[in-house]
Amino acid sequence: MATFTVFAFGTGEHSARTQNIISQFSQACTSPHAIVEGPDLLGRQVKPNVKNATRDVINWLMQQDSIENNINLTGFSRGSVTCIQIANRLKRYESFLERRQDQLTPDGEKLLRQLKALNLHLFAMDPVAGMSDKGDMHARVIPNNVKSYVAVLQTDEMRRDFKPQDLTRAIIRSPEITQVSMLPLYGNHSDTTKIKNANMQSGATLAWYSLYQFLTEHGTTLRGNRVPQMVANHVQGERLDLANNPNAKQLLQLYSLHHLEREHYLKSGLKMKLHDGMPTARIQRTLNQHAKYYVKNSYFFVNQMERELFKLAYPKAFNYLFEKNHFDSRFRDASASSQQEVINELTVLKQEDPILFRRLGARGVLDTHEGIRVGMPRGHHYLEPCMSMQQLFPDLVPEAVKDQAPQMNRLALLEMEVYRLSFRYQRDKSELNFYGERDKIGRAKDIRQEVNTLVNNQDLDRNTKYQMILDKMELHYRELVQADSNSELKPMLQRFLANHGRTYRIHEPAFPRVLLASFVDISLSLIKEAVGFAGNLGYVGGGVLYFVGTALQDFGRRTNELLGNLGYNPFKYIVSAIAYVFEGVGYAIKNSFGLKPLTQALTSGIQYIKEAIVRAIRQDVVEPIDEIRVRLPDLAQPLLENEHGINPARDFKERLHHQQEEFQHHQPVVGIETIEDRESEAPPSTL
Numbered sequence: 075m076a077t078f079t080v081f082a083f084g085t086g087e088h089s090a091r092t093q094n095i096i097s098q099f100s101q102a103c104t105s106p107h108a109i110v111e112g113p114d115l116l117g118r119q120v121k122p123n124v125k126n127a128t129r130d131v132i133n134w135l136m137q138q139d140s141i142e143n144n145i146n147l148t149g150f151s152r153g154s155v156t157c158i159q160i161a162n163r164l165k166r167y168e169s170f171l172e173r174r175q176d177q178l179t180p181d182g183e184k185l186l187r188q189l190k191a192l193n194l195h196l197f198a199m200d201p202v203a204g205m206s207d208k209g210d211m212h213a214r215v216i217p218n219n220v221k222s223y224v225a226v227l228q229t230d231e232m233r234r235d236f237k238p239q240d241l242t243r244a245i246i247r248s249p250e251i252t253q254v255s256m257l258p259l260y261g262n263h264s265d266t267t268k269i270k271n272a273n274m275q276s277g278a279t280l281a282w283y284s285l286y287q288f289l290t291e292h293g294t295t296l297r298g299n300r301v302p303q304m305v306a307n308h309v310q311g312e313r314l315d316l317a318n319n320p321n322a323k324q325l326l327q328l329y330s331l332h333h334l335e336r337e338h339y340l341k342s343g344l345k346m347k348l349h350d351g352m353p354t355a356r357i358q359r360t361l362n363q364h365a366k367y368y369v370k371n372s373y374f375f376v377n378q379m380e381r382e383l384f385k386l387a388y389p390k391a392f393n394y395l396f397e398k399n400h401f402d403s404r405f406r407d408a409s410a411s412s413q414q415e416v417i418n419e420l421t422v423l424k425q426e427d428p429i430l431f432r433r434l435g436a437r438g439v440l441d442t443h444e445g446i447r448v449g450m451p452r453g454h455h456y457l458e459p460c461m462s463m464q465q466l467f468p469d470l471v472p473e474a475v476k477d478q479a480p481q482m483n484r485l486a487l488l489e490m491e492v493y494r495l496s497f498r499y500q501r502d503k504s505e506l507n508f509y510g511e512r513d514k515i516g517r518a519k520d521i522r523q524e525v526n527t528l529v530n531n532q533d534l535d536r537n538t539k540y541q542m543i544l545d546k547m548e549l550h551y552r553e554l555v556q557a558d559s560n561s562e563l564k565p566m567l568q569r570f571l572a573n574h575g576r577t578y579r580i581h582e583p584a585f586p587r588v589l590l591a592s593f594v595d596i597s598l599s600l601i602k603e604a605v606g607f608a609g610n611l612g613y614v615g616g617g618v619l620y621f622v623g624t625a626l627q628d629f630g631r632r633t634n635e636l637l638g639n640l641g642y643n644p645f646k647y648i649v650s651a652i653a654y655v656f657e658g659v660g661y662a663i664k665n666s667f668g669l670k671p672l673t674q675a676l677t678s679g680i681q682y683i684k685e686a687i688v689r690a691i692r693q694d695v696v697e698p699i700d701e702i703r704v705r706l707p708d709l710a711q712p713l714l715e716n717e718h719g720i721n722p723a724r725d726f727k728e729r730l731h732h733q734q735e736e737f738q739h740h741q742p743v744v745g746i747e748t749i750e751d752r753e754s755e756a757p758p759s760t761l
Contacts, residue, residue: 077293082149154201230343609673623664630656
């Protein structure tokens with residue numbers, strides 16, 4: 075198995091002048107690789123970069139004798155999104171060749187087999203699509219040719235147009251195939267790409283170690299088999315050597331330092347720059363509001379890897395403080411421990427990691443004159459499976475954890491799949507309702523919270539929790555079916571349940587019931603739409619007010635941010651007062667002077683009444699069909715890519731265009747030797 079690596083720079087970056095994590099790793103790489111230079115501010119080079127890099131991968135594959143190969147992709151910012159688009163383009167090219175199997179030469183057939191067997195591994199450093207590509211699904215979808223996906227996400231970046239492909243945006247096409255770790259770290263967009271000053275060292279060091287381990291684990295070779303030198307602005311020569319192969323305790327100490335440096339990273343995110351732009355105000359990234367879906371005990375751990383490192387480094391203390399001291403068969407001698415055993419391990423922890431020990435005061439650990447004291451066992455009714463460490467640092471994971479991974483990981487994978495489904499429904503709303511919320515957003519949030527509570531707080535075994543999650547999803551699906559809901563959440567739940575072996579036959583009621591329910595549905599829907607149309611001022615009017623109000627509100631916020639501490643400057647007080655007036659007026663206009671929230675309340679009430687009446691009239695019977703196990707198409711997104719990464723509507727036009735050309739020229743797709751020559755004849759979405 076051979077390996078090819080792609081390094082992609084961010085906006086405005088270039089390998090000849092940029093000094094950061096991508097430049098250092100690309101310069102140190104001794105195995106076959108390609109470098110993708112950063113696009114300009116408008117992102118005009120993104121698509122050509124994706125096309126050229128994909129061609130480099132294809133040309134490299136043509137030279138390989140092996141069928142199974144590794145492609146490692148890593149980038150920063152738009153470079154990360156470029157890597158995601160490369161993965162999607164390779165998947166589309168695989169589908170392009172697959173549709174023409176009978177026309178391929180032996181070399182073409184070999185390439186198709188190579189593409190099908192390809193193992194892509196993607197490490198994304200704060201993936202931000204930018205304004206030009208943020209709506210491109212190929213910048214969001216992680217296709218099923220990606221076997222491992224890691225995203226480092228910066229919590230303190232606050233510029234509005236720097237929204238990352240986080241849990242709410244990234245779409246994992248096949249969660250049963252792709253390993254996923256999304257790891258928030260403190261700091262702004264670029265704070266982990268190098269050490270900018272002596273007060274912010276931990277984030278970049280963690281990123282450096284993680285990327286090194288990720289690339290080398292999947293076949294990339296680096297000069298001297300060592301971690302490349304870090305770019306460190308605070309030292310003479312601006313380079314810093316790192317020790318190879320840190321253990322779990324050393325990595326955990328870096329996270330302790332990360333918490334100690336937290337205020338400096340936060341200030342970095344708040345720092346004002348001229349190009350940040352007036353009047354746009356800073357806004358906290360949504361991943362901060364959803365932290366508990368990235369890592370359990372999110373008030374204590376910044377990401378999942380830190381939590382797992384604690385579990386591996388100090389298993390008795392972790393089990394007692396975060397897992398309610400439940401017995402863990404993977405740690406037979408380091409779980410369900412006595413208080414004295416936990417205290418003994420905490421004594422060692424205090425010596426090795428004093429920063430972490432002090433933070434454990436929040437978990438009831440007291441350091442008194444009589445010695446260390448702990449209270450009752452705390453935490454969740456949940457044993458940490460350590461999936462991120464198995465993905466990133468498998469050599470640090472005990473064999474017992476790896477051996478039991480299939481059954482231990484099962485619940486966590488299902489939990490994350492539910493979160494992604496609910497966030498996707500919430501995010502992918504209609505373009506006609508860009509400033510409103512979807513009808514079933516409350517139900518989507520309920521699903522998320524119900525599953526989170528069940529997994530963390532119910533004292534049940536993992537298999538029972540697994541089945542209860544499916545039962546909850548089934549209950550929501552039944553209610554939507556019985557209410558004859560046209561919400562896209564219904565087919566999304568249907569597909570989810572089918573993927574997990576639950577399919578159903580729906581027995582519709584007698585015709586008179588259907589007729590009466592339809593009459594009620596149509597009548598109340600018309601009333602709801604009329605109220606919505608009037609309350610949103612004809613939608614267009616509501617949209618205009620929303621934009622105007624948001625602009626005024628942001629202008630006021632940004633002005634106050636720039637003013638900073640008012641001190642004793644009377645001029646600042648006057649300007650600040652005017653800015654607050656702008657904020658208030660903007661908020662009022664954005665909400666149509668109170669009409670918008672009132673309209674939302676009325677339409678939600680009408681929708682609830684309508685569904686309750688329809689459910690009572692129809693009384694549909696939803697019958698499980700245990701023997702059917704079918705992967706249903708994603709009916710919720712009929713115009714997006716299918717499981718092969720193809721947009722059906724666009725692909726139909728492209729295939730029709732290509733078939734017309736083939737008919738005219740009567741030339742088959744002959745294989746690898748003419749890929750470049752026939753590129754202009756291939757559909758635009760292929761090479």
